[in-house]
Amino acid sequence: MGDSHITFDHWEGCYADRVANIPSSATRDLFGAASRADMISLSGGMPDIRVMPEEVLKTALDSMLDNKNEALQYGSTDGRVQTKKIIIELMEDIGVNGLAPEDIIITSGSQQALDLMGKVFINPGDTIITEAPTYLGALQAFSVYQPNVRAVPFDDEGMRMDLLEELLKELGNRGAKFLYTIPTFQNPGGVTMTLERRKRLLELCHEYDITILEDDPYSRLRFDGEPVPSLRSMDPNVVYLGTFSKIFAPGLRVAWVIAPRAILQKINLCKQGADLCGSAFNQILAEKYFTLTPWKETLASYVETYKRRRDALLQACEEYLPEEVSYTHPEGGFFIWLTLPDYINTDRLLPIALDRGVTFVPGSGCYPDKTSNSMRLAFCYESEEDLTEGIKRISKVIDERLIMYRALKRDGLIVD
Numbered sequence: 387m388g389d390s391h392i393t394f395d396h397w398e399g400c401y402a403d404r405v406a407n408i409p410s411s412a413t414r415d416l417f418g419a420a421s422r423a424d425m426i427s428l429s430g431g432m433p434d435i436r437v438m439p440e441e442v443l444k445t446a447l448d449s450m451l452d453n454k455n456e457a458l459q460y461g462s463t464d465g466r467v468q469t470k471k472i473i474i475e476l477m478e479d480i481g482v483n484g485l486a487p488e489d490i491i492i493t494s495g496s497q498q499a500l501d502l503m504g505k506v507f508i509n510p511g512d513t514i515i516t517e518a519p520t521y522l523g524a525l526q527a528f529s530v531y532q533p534n535v536r537a538v539p540f541d542d543e544g545m546r547m548d549l550l551e552e553l554l555k556e557l558g559n560r561g562a563k564f565l566y567t568i569p570t571f572q573n574p575g576g577v578t579m580t581l582e583r584r585k586r587l588l589e590l591c592h593e594y595d596i597t598i599l600e601d602d603p604y605s606r607l608r609f610d611g612e613p614v615p616s617l618r619s620m621d622p623n624v625v626y627l628g629t630f631s632k633i634f635a636p637g638l639r640v641a642w643v644i645a646p647r648a649i650l651q652k653i654n655l656c657k658q659g660a661d662l663c664g665s666a667f668n669q670i671l672a673e674k675y676f677t678l679t680p681w682k683e684t685l686a687s688y689v690e691t692y693k694r695r696r697d698a699l700l701q702a703c704e705e706y707l708p709e710e711v712s713y714t715h716p717e718g719g720f721f722i723w724l725t726l727p728d729y730i731n732t733d734r735l736l737p738i739a740l741d742r743g744v745t746f747v748p749g750s751g752c753y754p755d756k757t758s759n760s761m762r763l764a765f766c767y768e769s770e771e772d773l774t775e776g777i778k779r780i781s782k783v784i785d786e787r788l789i790m791y792r793a794l795k796r797d798g799l800i801v802d
């Protein structure tokens with residue numbers, strides 16, 4: 387919820403320091419504006435669950451009564467063994483073998499796992515490392531624990547290992563509590579870390595004794611190119627986050643952490659305090675979905691839909707965006723990342739874009755401490771026609787800025 391309507395806060399001065407600097411999610415704040423009928427939303431990373439046939443869900447729901455007593459009851463904090471067995475199979479599919487149920491804790495979305503990782507690892511002032519830009523929701527979750535966030539830029543091949551090495555040299559052994567990465571179809575960048583860089587990342591983190599937190603919601607949404615092995619498949623000490631949100635439905639809030647058992651024990655303790663246990667009902671629904679329905683076919687139709695939309699968005703970018711704008715070309719996932727000339731601040735562009743009926747996520751929210759000339763566009767939810775129209779609207783807004791800048795420069799009112 388945005389707080390722009392709060393004019394006087396009676397409780398100011400009572401709040402804990404930890405809530406003073408939580409960044410607000412532009413996407414969440416935009417939910418209100420984005421519901422306008424003529425608005426094209428390129429901001430939210432919502433999976434298009436309209437693609438899932440109703441019969442599929444009906445099959446899973448119809449058999450819920452068979453498990454009524456467990457579904458409506460409290461469950462164990464770490465989650466149901468039956469759900470973990472499904473997760474173990476899903477992980478084997480992507481090359482992570484030899485897992486036991488004790489290697490997994492089920493969480494209320496990966497978002498809860500991010501919060502629990504912060505709770506378990508971060509003291510105020512501790513350093514953590516992220517990609518720059520990174521997932522706004524992760525910055526939000528970690529910020530409550532008051533870390534010092536050091537962000538390492540990426541290029542088309544993922545996080546820049548040369549810059550990471552410099553940073554690790556500066557920080558020294560165990561100089562950061564963990565390094566957070568979304569190596570495949572990154573949010574917000576859309577880029578995928580190459581195998582060479584993954585190997586180098588593992589080497590460097592091993593050398594400097596830094597724990598890696600791999601967040602992997604999107605790797606099954608690949609449209610083209612070859613899969614790259616997950617970091618967890620290359621090193622059992624990597625803490626891995628997976629979720630049903632993008633391969634089934636986010637409304638379930640069922641996700642999982644795979645980690646060394648010592649870490650899981652701490653996560654378990656913190657989770658007990660947070661929610662006692664996740665929803666058994668939703669875990670059972672996921673079990674039904676992955677055992678009774680043709681989920682691979684459903685996933686294939688999700689992927690096909692997103693691929694068409696990615697293609698439409700990139701095509702529109704090529705046709706309509708001014709040549710001063712560059713953007714990433716993801717092979718999967720939900721997002722592309724636009725970089726505008728550095729004199730354009732996308733925070734200032736947003737209200738104009740909203741007025742013209744299109745939303746985007748300004749890049750500033752995806753950096754720990756930066757205004758930004760970039761933006762994230764999501765292609766997962768809108769139709770191909772609307773994606774094209776959305777880019778036309780954004781292009782117009784950018785064009786107007788460029789024209790204004792050139793005019794001011796010509797008249798000597800701006801000096802570079």
Ligand SMILES: Cc1ncc(COP(=O)(O)O)c(C=O)c1O
Binds near residue numbers: 495496498521523630
């Ligand atoms: C990189 C990343 N991590 C975590 C999440 C949260 O996922 P969940 O729905 O499992 O909480 C998202 C959601 O968009 C995401 O993009």
